[in-house]
C-alpha cells in the first residue's frame with residue numbers, strides 16, 4: 324500500500340487504444356524524480372494488466388522514466404492504477420472506504436487490501452499532517468482527528484491523492500494542497 328519512491332503518479336493523461344487492443348497512456352504532465360526532484364527522461368515502456376470494475380482485464384502501456392541525475396527508474400502510473408495492485412484504483416478505494424457495492428476481487432484479496440491499509444494508516448496520517456504543516460507553516464490543530472479520515476470522506480480520488488502525497492516529489496503535490504485548502 325505504501326510504496327517507496329519508485330514511481331510517479333500522473334493525473335493528466337490521454338488513453339489511446341492501439342491495434343493490439345492495449346491502451347497506451349500518454350502523459351500530459353512533466354514529472355520530476357521523486358527521489359531528487361530532477362528531470363526524468365523516457366527509458367522504456369511496459370505493460371500493466373489491470374482488472375476493471377466489471378471484471379474485464381485491460382492492458383495499459385505505461386512508461387518507465389529514468390532520472391537524469393540519480394539514474395533511478397520510476398514507473399509512470401496513471402491515477403487509475405494503484406502501485407502494486409492488479410485492480411483499478413476505484414475498486415480498491417471503494418473497498419477501503421466502504422462505498423463499494425460489488426467487487427471483482429475475491430474476499431482474501433480484499434482482506435489483504437484492508438490489512439495493508441490498516442497497517443499504514445498511522446504513517447499515512449503523519450505524512451498528510453506533515454504536508455499540512457508545510458503548507459500552512461503552522462502546527463496542525465487536528466490533534467484528535469485523523470487527516471486521513473478527512474481525505475477518505477472527500478469522495479472519489481482520495482486514495483490517489485494520499486498515494487501521491489506519499490510518492491511524488493514536492494512540486495507535484497498541487498492536488499493534495501487543493502484538498503488541504505478545502506479542508507482548512
Ligand SMILES: [Zn+2]
Nearest residue numbers: 356359390393
Ligand atoms: Zn533522481
